[in-house]
Amino acid sequence: xxQQKYIVAIEIGSSKIKGAIGAFDSAKNILSVLAVEExxxxxxxxxxxxxxxxxxxxxxxxxxxNRIRRKLENSPSVAPRKIRSVYAAxxxxxxxxxxxxxxxxxxDDTEVTEMVFDQLRREARQTPMPDREIVDVTTRExxxxxxxxxxxxxxxxxxxxxxxxxxxxxxxxxxxxxRVISDRIGLDINGYIVRxxxxxxxxxxxxxxxxxxxxxxxxxxxxxxxxxxxGAVQYLSTLPIGSRNITRDLMTLNYTEERADDIKKxxxxxxxxxxxxxxxxxxxxxxxxxxxxxxxxxxxxxxANIQAQIEYADLKPSDIPCGIVIVGGGAKLKGFCNxxxxxxxxxxxxxxxxxxIRIEDARIQPNDAVxxxxxxxxxxxxxxxxxxxxxxxxHTTQEPSTDTNDDLGDEGSRIGEDSPxxxxxxxKERREREKREERERKRAEKEERERAKxxxxxxxxxxxxxxxxxxxxxxxxxxxxxxxxxxxxxxxKLKDKVANPEDVEDDNF
Numbered sequence: 187x188x189q190q191k192y193i194v195a196i197e198i199g200s201s202k203i204k205g206a207i208g209a210f211d212s213a214k215n216i217l218s219v220l221a222v223e224e225x226x227x228x229x230x231x232x233x234x235x236x237x238x239x240x241x242x243x244x245x246x247x248x249x250x251x252n253r254i255r256r257k258l259e260n261s262p263s264v265a266p267r268k269i270r271s272v273y274a275a276x277x278x279x280x281x282x283x284x285x286x287x288x289x290x291x292x293x294d295d296t297e298v299t300e301m302v303f304d305q306l307r308r309e310a311r312q313t314p315m316p317d318r319e320i321v322d323v324t325t326r327e328x329x330x331x332x333x334x335x336x337x338x339x340x341x342x343x344x345x346x347x348x349x350x351x352x353x354x355x356x357x358x359x360x361x362x363x364x365r366v367i368s369d370r371i372g373l374d375i376n377g378y379i380v381r382x383x384x385x386x387x388x389x390x391x392x393x394x395x396x397x398x399x400x401x402x403x404x405x406x407x408x409x410x411x412x413x414x415x416x417g418a419v420q421y422l423s424t425l426p427i428g429s430r431n432i433t434r435d436l437m438t439l440n441y442t443e444e445r446a447d448d449i450k451k452x453x454x455x456x457x458x459x460x461x462x463x464x465x466x467x468x469x470x471x472x473x474x475x476x477x478x479x480x481x482x483x484x485x486x487x488x489x490a491n492i493q494a495q496i497e498y499a500d501l502k503p504s505d506i507p508c509g510i511v512i513v514g515g516g517a518k519l520k521g522f523c524n525x526x527x528x529x530x531x532x533x534x535x536x537x538x539x540x541x542x543i544r545i546e547d548a549r550i551q552p553n554d555a556v557x558x559x560x561x562x563x564x565x566x567x568x569x570x571x572x573x574x575x576x577x578x579x580x581h582t583t584q585e586p587s588t589d590t591n592d593d594l595g596d597e598g599s600r601i602g603e604d605s606p607x608x609x610x611x612x613x614k615e616r617r618e619r620e621k622r623e624e625r626e627r628k629r630a631e632k633e634e635r636e637r638a639k640x641x642x643x644x645x646x647x648x649x650x651x652x653x654x655x656x657x658x659x660x661x662x663x664x665x666x667x668x669x670x671x672x673x674x675x676x677x678x679k680l681k682d683k684v685a686n687p688e689d690v691e692d693d694n695f
Contacts, residue, residue, distance in 0.1 A: 190218075198236060198251075201515070203236075203254060212570075219562065222555045237407065238408055266577055267576050270373065270573065271374035275558070276363070277424070281353065285350070286313050288348050298338050319360060325418055351419050382422060387564060388556060388560040398415045399413075400412070400506050400511070403557070404517045406429055409428055421495065435483075454519055493529060511534075514557070537553075
């Protein structure tokens with residue numbers, strides 16, 4: 187595992203925020219999904235934090251994302267690594283595709299190289315789009331000498347007409363993502379990945395893309411539609427409608443949003459066959475007939491909008507023989523896929539991760555995490571950037587721990603790295619460690635002060651020994667090896683010979 191690159195993906199949706207960590211083995215071309223965590227954005231407190239896929243409340247979203255970060259880092263398959271950067275998903279209401287044609291004429295027969303095609307793509311990306319930001323450019327069609335080529339590189343050309351899809355979104359979409367992830371959380375963003383395209387690459391086969399198929403991401407407040415034909419994206423659009431519309435319809439029956447959402451998931455049926463007949467109330471007091479009248483009516487409206495996208499793409503149902511592949515939380519609504527298939531006249535299936543994807547944690551439900559797993563899979567392509575660091579080992583001397591499960595209360599027997607008991611225990615250890623460090627710091631400061639005092643006293647005593655005023659009559663106070671002792675001895679010898687030192691003729695004096 188140490189030879190693999192760790193990838194971290196973040197997907198901020200209208201109803202929840204998801205984070206995932208994967209390990210990519212480039213030698214085997216295998217992506218292992220190690221951990222997936224999520225935070226709900228429903229309820230009165232968080233319900234308006236993200237609207238239609240665009241962040242509205244920076245503070246609340248940052249707090250939720252921080253909680254996901256801690257959960258991911260505490261995962262047993264990841265710890266003690268720390269997240270330093272992420273790949274961020276881009277989606278939401280304003281995400282659309284716009285076709286753009288770029289042509290090129292050559293004087294002689296010229297081979298189309300990667301450089302030539304990249305120049306065409308860059309030219310398309312320079313198309314001005316007021317109040318919008320181009321987040322990606324994909325190839326829709328490439329005509330070389332009036333012939334369609336799926337792989338134009340290497341073809342000899344006299345003229346090229348390439349049609350690209352400019353995938354753009356309103357400017358606040360990516361700007362608010364950067365504010366939360368980079369400015370508030372302090373993580374680097376390695377790249378932005380268009381979520382609907384990543385999901386399509388994960389759940390669709392190459393054959394489905396060539397023959398023609400539609401991928402539908404049925405989210406809480408938006409529905410993304412991507413249509414493939416001849417192996418390329420022909421159409422992409424985002425509808426400002428989703429499963430939360432059904433929840434709000436049920437709230438008119440005097441339910442809270444949380445209760446209405448639970449009722450929709452447990453009892454809702456989009457393919458309700460007899461809305462005119464009212465049935466008896468169930469023991470829990472719910473009238474399922476009245477509930478499903480709302481569910482079926484709103485589901486029919488949603489399906490009509492999805493069906494209309496085939497027309498808007500200038501296609502017919504017969505142009506997508508592989509049918510519709512649906513993902514997202516709304517796809518789990520009972521009867522919705524049956525109703526979608528009967529109204530559109532094409533086959534419908536639930537999308538699930540395909541390819542070399544390994545799920546390492548049994549708690550992860552792949553169909554429920556298609557959105558964030560697809561970001562991991564897309565990031566694993568090309569030059570993948572390592573997203574995690576293993577902290578350097580810290581050698582510290584710790585006192586023997588006296589903590590037992592009794593300190594953890596009732597949760598001591600089921601402690602886990604993400605449990606409240608574990609977090610309380612770690613916080614207690616942190617406080618004790620800080621107290622020990624503070625005591626050590628004060629002790630070291632006291633020792634330093636005492637040492638400085640001792641040195642000052644020794645220096646003062648040494649100065650007194652060398653600068654003695656009365657050294658003539660107090661021989662015991664002058665060090666025997668000092669300079670002043672030698673001078674005093676010479677003077678004493680001269681006193682024994684003469685009374686006046688000027689009468690002495692001594693070259694040695």
